[in-house]
Amino acid sequence: MIIRRTFLVYLVLLGGVYLAAYLSEPQNTYVYYRVGYFLILVGLVSLVWTAASLRGLEIHRSSRVLRQQVGQIFEERFEIINLSRLGRLWLEVRDLTDLPGKRGSKVVANIGPHQYRSYYSRTLLTQRGSFLLGPTMISSGDPFGLFALEKLFESDHKLVVLPFMVDLEKFPGPTGRLPGGRALRRKSLEVTPYAAGVREYAPGDPLSRIHWRSTARKDRLMVKEFEQDPQADVWVLLDALQGVNLALPYEPYDQLQREQFWVLPHKVEVPLPPDTFEYAVSAAASIANYYILEGRSVGFASSATQLNLIPAERGERQLGKILEVCAFLKPEGKLPLLGLIEGQANQIVRGSTVVLVTASNTENMVLAVDILQRRDLQPVVVLIDPRGFGSATSSDEIAEKIRQYNVPVSLIRRDDSLQAALELEKFPRGSVSEPPKNGE
Structure with missing residues (x-):
């Protein structure tokens, strides 16, 4: 009392x-x-x-x-x-x-x-x-x-x-299979656009995979088999190194108008805090969402307080996994992005697209792009310019060096529209993919 x-x-x-x-x-x-x-x-x-x-x-x-x-x-x-x-x-x-x-x-x-x-x-x-x-x-x-x-x-x-996401309409996409050579054949446990053949039914197989014509012809249950597209994976690598990301003090945004109460569920455009890592997390989540909606197989990796690794998969469930991991990430990692690339590049299928999201503006980014290209991977770089977050240096020079490798680069500055920065940045010609229209 x-x-x-x-x-x-x-x-x-x-x-x-x-x-x-x-x-x-x-x-x-x-x-x-x-x-x-x-x-x-x-x-x-x-x-x-x-x-x-x-x-x-x-x-x-x-x-x-x-x-x-x-x-x-x-x-x-x-x-x-x-x-x-x-x-x-x-x-x-x-x-x-x-x-x-x-x-x-x-x-x-x-x-x-x-x-x-x-x-x-x-x-x-x-x-x-x-x-x-x-x-x-x-x-x-x-x-x-x-x-x-x-x-x-x-x-x-x-x-x-x-994390906050924007709906992207275009972004550099996977370039498909490499010209020449033989495609890698890998069986898939999930339904994909690539049918590999039929086999005899086994206990536990979904009934939706039964191929009825083959069943009638062979007089026993036959199910369809699928294989993965070896060159269509997309990996999003997020830099969570402690010394790379910068942040400025700010007042939390809390301007909720009464008229917004009556339209639920309602999404308000909230300005991102002056923190390079928050920009990076939102960019990574938006890119993953874009590729998932395109039907691509998306993987995610980031080394924060611990290594967060999500194998490449398709579907809304995969997007939920990535967003949930992004919700808890903190820029307290000890492993630089270059080390993360060296550790994961061998596990990524050749020809896959690797999106690097970072606030680093050192020469290591050029080296990281070179490593990915030497391993037949297709890099795409999203740079968060640290100059507006308390740093005296800019990412313009590094962005130009990376573009010389014919690599798409998106440069995001403080207070930029995230959607505009990811969609309207000048990428190398022929590198921008748009989702297919209805009927195509």
Whole structure:
């Protein structure tokens, strides 16, 4: 129980009454004593009222989804249930979550016995990561403000905020199979556009893969086999080296207008913080999303506090894996991008596209491009210019050197539109691929 400052005023008033009774004439003391008894009664009633103010109370927090992106509005429902036979004059709900821009705190009044009150909080998501939706503190007290009581409600629900993404319409894509030579044949456990033949049905094979014409001809169940396209993989390598990425102090963006509440789900264009790694993460997520929507097999690798490696696969599930890893990445890695390339290049199929996303502007980037090309890989470089993030050097010179290798380079500067920078940058002629149109 908390004793408020009002209680000190109450004690001074009570002491003054009894002091006045002591100093007054005997025939007038009964008046002061009655006032004193009344004040004591008020104190006792306030104490009992406060002690019972939070009994039989429950609070429930619920939300439709627990995975959203930066720029979206997170909606959460708070429900306060009064299971007691006594009404509640007022309750203060305090949201103690570490979610930036939280809006769950509110004062609720006049909850009758066996009734409930509910309200919605809408928070603009401005920071990626994982946030515990709680705890929630409920406090109440007596009508005179002498005492207060608090009760903490723990929570185990977590909100995962995925990085900000833009929808790209074009970006350098895989160039397909290498001219000449024999294509590498590798069987695939998933359905791909490349059929390899048929084989006899085995327990566990999906019924959707049964080839009915072959089954009828051979008089036994036959299923289709698929193989991977050896030259269509796309790998996104994100540089998370601690000494490369720069950041400036900033005020979190929290401008949520009332009219935005009525259009849900709603995505607000949130400016990225002045942090090269945040630009890099958003660029990597946008590129992965673009290739996944094109039906490509996409892999991801980054060396942050630990090596994060996602083998190349297709589909929305693969995109979810990449975005979830990006949500937790921090620029605290010890392995430079060149070391990551040397460690992973041998595991990547020849002819695959490798997208390098980094804020580095050293000569090692030219060496990294040369290593990839010597291993028959197709590099694409996305550079985050550190000059607008507290560095005195620019990435213009490195970008020009990389372009001399006939490698597409996108240079992103601070406050640039991410979509425009990734789409409208001048790439080498013939290197920009656009998604196929309907009917093509």
